[in-house]
Amino acid sequence: MKSSCHPDLSVRIGKLRLKNPVIVASGTFGYGQEFDNFMDLNQLGAIIPKGISLNPMQGNPPPRIFETNGGVLNSIGLQNPGLQNFIKEKLPYLKKIKTTLIINFFGKTQQEYVELSKRLDDLPGISGLEMNISCPNVQQGGIIFGTDPRMTYRLVSRVRKSTQHPLIVKLSPNVTDIALMARSAEEGGADAVSLVNTFKALAINIQLKKPELGNIIGGLSGPAIKPIALRMVWEVFQAVKIPVIGMGGIMKAEDAIEFILAGACAIQIGTANLVNPKTGAEVIEGINQYLVQNKIKSIKHLIGVFTKEKGGMQRA
């Protein structure tokens, strides 16, 4: 058994074992290589590259990023090189990193989700899939599947049958009852849920009387959303039996620990990577220090402790 000087940071997400609970979030860490000057990427618990689709996508018209108080609005629109170019140009580098590689993917139709998950099944070097049903910045696909519980159930069931990989379903916060969406994903066969994606949002330039984003609407992320994301993780943890991966505004280790206490078995860092590219490494170190200072032998002893012991709720 490890001593409290070297706490055990490893976590399990279904069949997946991560060396620590810190994952870098899709769309905020490029394809890994962009960050290798800043930190040792092998330290990370897992990497989730930018979401991929079957065919290349151009994304939305510029401007596509706008800074707000305590957050960022983006309307990238899922720009990506498509599966074949990803395999040729991005995957070889990602496979060399000694960490868990989880592929984030999405489709415009149910058939595209199914097709993509089948093709990803045969690729060596991939440990799991994160299925994005929650992007607020695209017209088709994405969020449409993530805001209707029956559609979520149907889509997840179909994808479940077409892949052997551990399947994480990434939920949208743009719903009335996120726990209901999480249960639909669980019933459809998801191995885990991750939440939250960005919140649908708007910013207006008052001089030009025009939107700040080319797409008008974007997704809000960063510290501004943290308390809402944390509340959603807390609700979902109480609603499902499968593991919950938490994210939304995590900037430092203390934020990550809040999500873990609420019930997240792992956390993702998104917008913080754009502010400080070393955030992932710093959060791992900060969690380690917290465990040492509090004489906790394993991160597993922290997962959901707040919710289970002190702050659970009676759901109506």
Ligand SMILES: Cc1cc2nc3c(=O)[nH]c(=O)nc-3n(C[C@H](O)[C@H](O)[C@H](O)COP(=O)(O)O)c2cc1C
């Ligand atoms: C610029 C940008 C691009 C993103 N692209 C994706 C994406 O391709 N797929 C996805 O599932 N989420 C994407 N996201 C959402 C993040 O992965 C994350 O869910 C969200 O930003 C909330 O976490 P944060 O507050 O730590 O950033 C993107 C976020 C940002 C800011």
